[in-house]
Amino acid sequence: MKRRDFINHIGASTLSLAVLHETFAHDDHDDDDDDRVKNAPITIPTNTGVSGRVIVVGGGMAGTTAAKYLRLWGGVDVDVTLVEPNAVYYSNIFSNMVLTGERTLSQITFNYNTLISKYGVKLETSAVTNIDPIGKNVQLDNGKTLAYDRIILAPGIDFDPLPLSGTADNQANILHAWKAGAQTTALKAQIQSMTKKDTFIMTIPPKPFRCPPGPYERACVVADYLKRVKGGGKVIILDANSGIQAQPTNFTNAFNNTYKGIITYVPGATINSIDANTGTVNTAMGSFKGKVINAIPTHKAGSLITQSGIGLANTGGGRWAGVNVLSYESTAVPNVHIIGDASSTTQPKAGHIANAEAKVCVDAIIKLFRGETVNQSPITNSSCFTPITKTTASWLSVVFRYDPATATMLPAGKGVVESNGASKDFHEDMLKWFDNLMSDTFA
């Protein structure tokens, strides 16, 4: 697929990203012009006729977008408080490139200053510990209680424990680095300590997991690093799923050709146990030994959802939050909306679509505050760019439309489209896509 086709494919989306429309449009622009546009003062509208108190929990891809757009679209009388325990956000997107030194952690670190100064969002640097849906308030771990008219929960994911054995020190060396931050830095050090005789083992949990192409992308960039910097090495992918979960053509090509002799892909490799002392992973497909074990555990919604005690985790065997995708309101608890990875929908768990979900949710909340019916035909989209080598990337893109018959978001048009291989042009596009997505979320 060429650039123009890509834009046509994703251009069907209306409510979704301004980001997407800008992704390639910046080609002809001067960087100074871009900076002036990004830094231009924003006037929050005063005449929307909308008022209400909204608490947004979680300052990641979904929550930050929601907080910003509640003010931008809702106006000055929508009182928005973002609750997030961390002072900064480390982007998972591009964190695989930190592992191999293509980016630094500081280059993928974002803060909430603009959200406060430009959009008038209030920030509580704290975690929500309890939700009272009857009293419509939340407790924070700094002792405060905050009242809401509507609340948006975007706490991301948590993990099941891994079946680990071995000393505590050796167990602590088994990292997932699937939430960017300290583990990203630690896994980077482990990869750097490898020689061309060593093996990197990565385990992929059963779906659903965040960023369907993410683990395969990681395998590629680690293989690229070992090949370029160490002169060789092995990468074994132990996938609990029956096959590659995203961009199957591009990744099969990368594993069989670009990284022939380096990457071994093993589907159906459900993990039975991991011996951290010997670096052995025992799976349904046999036992594998490596120097570095990067084990990504089985996912579930952020613990705020599963431990709330108010029935939010009502799908997937109590692991995920069911939502009405017209508004992202919980199917269990009124006035509580769940967006991003923690919700259970037919859409992927990804940052790009979390941004789009946030906008659908915000639009619905504003309409609900006005006493109007929410949009009955929302459209969202997702794109994922994937570095395959240091200089090339591939991508996938999908547009989702609401299907009234099933009350779900279904892929529209050509469905999930993957790029025709990896290229340097796509790598350049990837850098612009990231800057636009992060600026649409945090700036």
Ligand SMILES: Cc1cc2nc3c(=O)[nH]c(=O)nc-3n(C[C@H](O)[C@H](O)[C@H](O)COP(=O)(O)OP(=O)(O)OC[C@H]3O[C@@H](n4cnc5c(N)ncnc54)[C@H](O)[C@@H]3O)c2cc1C
């Ligand atoms: C290696 C990797 C690569 C990826 N690449 C891509 C990509 O190329 N494209 C793409 O679209 N997606 C990608 N993703 C996926 C993307 O990062 C996630 O899907 C996205 O971050 C989900 O957004 P979220 O807001 O739901 O969760 P998060 O971004 O994880 O944010 C959750 C936030 O909630 C906060 N929180 C949790 N509990 C509480 C509480 N009780 N109180 C207050 N705050 C709380 C957390 O501190 C966190 O800041 C990638 C992921 C990984 C791991």
